[in-house]
Amino acid sequence: MVMTCLDSIWDELRPGETVIIEYSSLLFPAVVFYQALMWASKRNYKIIIDDVLDSLYLYKVHLQLAGLSTDIFDSIEIIKEGGVLPVGRVASHLELKQYGVRKVEYERAYKLIMSRTEEKQIVNLVVGAEKLFLISNVRENINTLNLILSYMGDKRKITLYFINKDLLEVSGAYLLPLLEELATTVIRIDKRNERYVVSVAKSINSKLEGVGVPLNQESIGKTF
Structure with missing residues (x-):
């Protein structure tokens, strides 16, 4: 089934979901x-x-290079893990340490933001998670997957993980199937006939099964 805009997909996501959005290194997610x-x-x-x-x-x-305004970042709270280039309102900047320490520090940062949040619904977007898998060992990777699983079902929020599947497959052949298995919705970004298409490969919501949204040039900026 073809939908006309991405909002039609986002609107069908349910509170508590963990959503994986997959893309390749040759695309612009x-x-x-x-x-x-x-x-x-x-x-x-x-x-x-x-x-x-x-x-x-x-x-x-x-x-920015696509000609889109990024002013919205200035008002968003960011949990930054590693790195040196801040964007948005960095609420916590966590160093990349061993999994056990990183888990405790992340949970503390997350709870701090949640404690001062008045909105009933939260959308948590995660970018670069595949890099954590790349620099970790197998045991740490399994622990990270379990941490992702532990946040599933929290009906105050919907979590969207943007995952570079090429990088993830280099990190470990088992990682992508395990992530897809635990996700409640799996969305894929592809390019067909020089056009971007966003499709739903799996969803807990039957209305989204098999849905695809072609992105036209106007809606995604001249660079893409």
Whole structure:
């Protein structure tokens, strides 16, 4: 089934979901990220961004070069993990340490933001998570997957993970299947006949099964 805009997909996501958005290294995921950001803003949802190893800076530069405004970042709280290039309102800047320490520090930073959040619904966008898997060992990777799983079902929020599947497959052949298995919705960004298409490969919501949204030139900026 073909939908006309990405908002039609975002609107069907359910509170508590963990959503994986897959893309390859030869595509620009920033535009889909941007449209998810604007959708959450229009719905007056609280937005939190997890920025791993300066991935958000890369997204911001791509959007600016595409001619899109990035002013919205200035009002968003960011949990930054590693990296040296701040974007947005960095609420916490965590160093990349061993998994156990990183987990405790992340949970502390997340709870701090949640404690001062008045909005009933939160959208948490995560960029660069695949880089954590790349620099970790197998045990740490399994622990990270379990941490992702532990946040699933929290009906105050919807979490969107933007995942470079090429990099993830280099990190470990088992990682992408495990992520897809635990995700409640799997969305893929592809390019067909020189046109970007966003499609739903799996969803807990039967209305989204098999849905595809072609992105036209006007909606994604002249660079893309």
